[in-house]
Amino acid sequence: MNYVLYAAELIGTIAFAVSGAALAIQKRLDLFGILFLGVITALGGGTVRDLLLGHTPPRMFYNVQYVALAILSSFLMFLLAKKRGGGVLSSGVDSFMFNLSDALGLGIFAVIGTQAGMTDGYGDNAFFCIILGMTTGVGGGIIRDIMCTDIPFVLRKHIYAVAALVGSTIFYILVYLNIDITLSSLIGMAATVSLRLLARHYRWNLPRIESTEEAKVD
Amino acid sequence: MNYVLYAAELIGTIAFAVSGAALAIQKRLDLFGILFLGVITALGGGTVRDLLLGHTPPRMFYNVQYVALAILSSFLMFLLAKKRGGGVLSSGVDSFMFNLSDALGLGIFAVIGTQAGMTDGYGDNAFFCIILGMTTGVGGGIIRDIMCTDIPFVLRKHIYAVAALVGSTIFYILVYLNIDITLSSLIGMAATVSLRLLARHYRWNLPRIESTEEAKVD
Amino acid sequence: MNYVLYAAELIGTIAFAVSGAALAIQKRLDLFGILFLGVITALGGGTVRDLLLGHTPPRMFYNVQYVALAILSSFLMFLLAKKRGGGVLSSGVDSFMFNLSDALGLGIFAVIGTQAGMTDGYGDNAFFCIILGMTTGVGGGIIRDIMCTDIPFVLRKHIYAVAALVGSTIFYILVYLNIDITLSSLIGMAATVSLRLLARHYRWNLPRIESTEEAKVD
Numbered sequence: 019m020n021y022v023l024y025a026a027e028l029i030g031t032i033a034f035a036v037s038g039a040a041l042a043i044q045k046r047l048d049l050f051g052i053l054f055l056g057v058i059t060a061l062g063g064g065t066v067r068d069l070l071l072g073h074t075p076p077r078m079f080y081n082v083q084y085v086a087l088a089i090l091s092s093f094l095m096f097l098l099a100k101k102r103g104g105g106v107l108s109s110g111v112d113s114f115m116f117n118l119s120d121a122l123g124l125g126i127f128a129v130i131g132t133q134a135g136m137t138d139g140y141g142d143n144a145f146f147c148i149i150l151g152m153t154t155g156v157g158g159g160i161i162r163d164i165m166c167t168d169i170p171f172v173l174r175k176h177i178y179a180v181a182a183l184v185g186s187t188i189f190y191i192l193v194y195l196n197i198d199i200t201l202s203s204l205i206g207m208a209a210t211v212s213l214r215l216l217a218r219h220y221r222w223n224l225p226r227i228e229s230t231e232e233a234k235v236d
Numbered sequence: 237m238n239y240v241l242y243a244a245e246l247i248g249t250i251a252f253a254v255s256g257a258a259l260a261i262q263k264r265l266d267l268f269g270i271l272f273l274g275v276i277t278a279l280g281g282g283t284v285r286d287l288l289l290g291h292t293p294p295r296m297f298y299n300v301q302y303v304a305l306a307i308l309s310s311f312l313m314f315l316l317a318k319k320r321g322g323g324v325l326s327s328g329v330d331s332f333m334f335n336l337s338d339a340l341g342l343g344i345f346a347v348i349g350t351q352a353g354m355t356d357g358y359g360d361n362a363f364f365c366i367i368l369g370m371t372t373g374v375g376g377g378i379i380r381d382i383m384c385t386d387i388p389f390v391l392r393k394h395i396y397a398v399a400a401l402v403g404s405t406i407f408y409i410l411v412y413l414n415i416d417i418t419l420s421s422l423i424g425m426a427a428t429v430s431l432r433l434l435a436r437h438y439r440w441n442l443p444r445i446e447s448t449e450e451a452k453v454d
Numbered sequence: 455m456n457y458v459l460y461a462a463e464l465i466g467t468i469a470f471a472v473s474g475a476a477l478a479i480q481k482r483l484d485l486f487g488i489l490f491l492g493v494i495t496a497l498g499g500g501t502v503r504d505l506l507l508g509h510t511p512p513r514m515f516y517n518v519q520y521v522a523l524a525i526l527s528s529f530l531m532f533l534l535a536k537k538r539g540g541g542v543l544s545s546g547v548d549s550f551m552f553n554l555s556d557a558l559g560l561g562i563f564a565v566i567g568t569q570a571g572m573t574d575g576y577g578d579n580a581f582f583c584i585i586l587g588m589t590t591g592v593g594g595g596i597i598r599d600i601m602c603t604d605i606p607f608v609l610r611k612h613i614y615a616v617a618a619l620v621g622s623t624i625f626y627i628l629v630y631l632n633i634d635i636t637l638s639s640l641i642g643m644a645a646t647v648s649l650r651l652l653a654r655h656y657r658w659n660l661p662r663i664e665s666t667e668e669a670k671v672d
Binding site for chain 2: 042043045046047048049050051054055065069072074075076079080082085096099100164165166167
């Protein structure tokens with residue numbers, strides 16, 4: 019057990035549960051909807067990753083503490099929103115905290131997902147391990163957004179999945195070079211988090227096409 | 237083969253196929269869409285459960301009678317709607333029948349899903365078995381609603397997934413206490429069905445936050 | 455290695471990547487969104503098929519050339535749209551090309567999916583193999599549409615999944631009758647493609663209910 023990685027996973031779980039609960043509150047869901055979306059967001063990415071790995075039952079079913087932590091975090095968001103009588107993301111400070119925790123979750127889960135692939139014996143398949151990292155990082159948010167009938171974050175936000183890919187790749191290369199795994203993890207996470215926050219702050223954009231005519235697909 | 241459980245599974249399959257077909261008719265889908273959504277709703281939850289269990293191919297592919305029954309039920313809904321020249325859920329009696337059959341499907345599939353986990357050798361993992369029950373109960377409806385771009389029932393209806401959790405938990409505990417499996421099943425199903433119907437009748441609500449300000453997630 | 459099937463799979467990959475990228479461009483997504491949706495559309499159906507087969511990791515993770523081809527195809531769509539300053543499907547020729555390539559992808563993937571089931575040892579289970587073919591053919595498009603919050607093509611288009619079912623079934627029967635696999639593949643693909651194109655050209659419709667009253671599902 020690596021305590022740094024374990025602590026990081028707890029932080030990532032809290033961060034994503036908070037983002038799921040916040041969206042549920044915004045969508046006016048009831049208490050169960052808030053807890054459900056918090057848990058799905060926090061644990062959905064890892065569950066999809068484990069299905070791709072053929073690692074069944076998915077790890078979350080043997081680590082009830084993550085589910086409990088996600089439920090608790092979501093419930094605290096519910097209480098906070100109730101106390102405030104409304105939105106939980108209304109002030110500038112809230113918005114910064116939300117984006118910071120979301121970026122933290124992304125960076126942490128990208129590294130953990132890559133590591134899960136290496137631990138399960140696919141260390142030779144760099145492509146698979148890195149995609150597992152991205153999937154773990156963005157998967158929970160995709161399920162969260164689809165269940166709320168929003169176009170997923172990953173397709174709308176600046177440099178989101180790309181940040182996860184960069185962190186996963188850096189972590190993979192460092193471990194491959196026999197760098198200490200805790201150090202590799204921290205560097206990989208820091209890369210994703212800082213890239214994501216910088217992209218948001220400076221509004222870095224990937225190129226986009228401004229369509230003037232309506233496309234026709236029938 | 238336990239004939240009571242087998243009969244229950246057939247009833248649950250019909251109930252959920254009907255709910256999928258009814259939504260497809262409401263969404264003005266064509267005959268294939270109606271059959272497709274009926275089958276997906278009836279068998280989607282069990283398929284997701286089997287993927288989580290690593291039980292591949294999923295059981296539905298070895299039990300073609302369930303698929304056939306779901307197709308037949310959906311087709312009868314199509315004929316009924318055609319004969320009536322429109323909605324299949326327009327009267328108060330229809331609405332009651334629809335909600336009764338949906339509650340029946342939920343209760344039956346919650347128990348069957350929990351039992352599948354115990355049969356496949358995970359009886360010691362209460363958390364996993366109970367979540368499998370809930371997944372089997374609500375999974376098909378989630379896929380149905382997402383494919384119709386609705387926010388899933390489970391996030392909108394009063395005491396829906398919670399009713400499935402209660403029935404799964406009661407069934408698990410009774411089996412654990414060595415109560416006869418048929419009796420345990422019937423008690424678990426009855427708990428979910430009655431809780432769901434009571435919640436609907438009395439409009440029991442889980443707490444919810446009435447937000448006055450627009451939350452901001454960017 | 456069967457070169458005809460291999461070439462067909464490459465063509466199917468390109469065709470579906472193009473359809474995913476075209477939808478992403480229509481939805482004004484950025485470059486990453488375009489590539490992501492192209493890859494998901496081209497490889498999503500096969501990935502779901504492999505999960506149903508319990509074939510993990512899914513084949514796409516050992517055949518990076520398909521992912522690379524999907525990325526390249528999507529990127530070329532991006533360049534084309536940029537050069538034109540807008541839609542990629544605006545003219546009648548484009549629309550024909552789009553529908554032809556989509557039909558090609560459908561026919562090719564339906565046959566390949568059926569064959570994957572037979573190769574993995576489920577040749578005796580005709581139902582499973584044929585459903586695997588349909589899943590491979592329509593799965594990527596379903597994920598594409600759900601991520602864009604559209605009701606999936608498969609529920610809206612005339613004779614879409616049905617065409618995949620027909621091609622899969624013909625292929626399965628021919629192989630079962632010991633017809634040469636390349637010939638069987640080409641006949642199965644041709645059946646799906648021509649059925650799909652004819653259905654579109656002549657606007658063949660499956661029956662549908664024109665509802666006059668609003669159905670009520672609560």
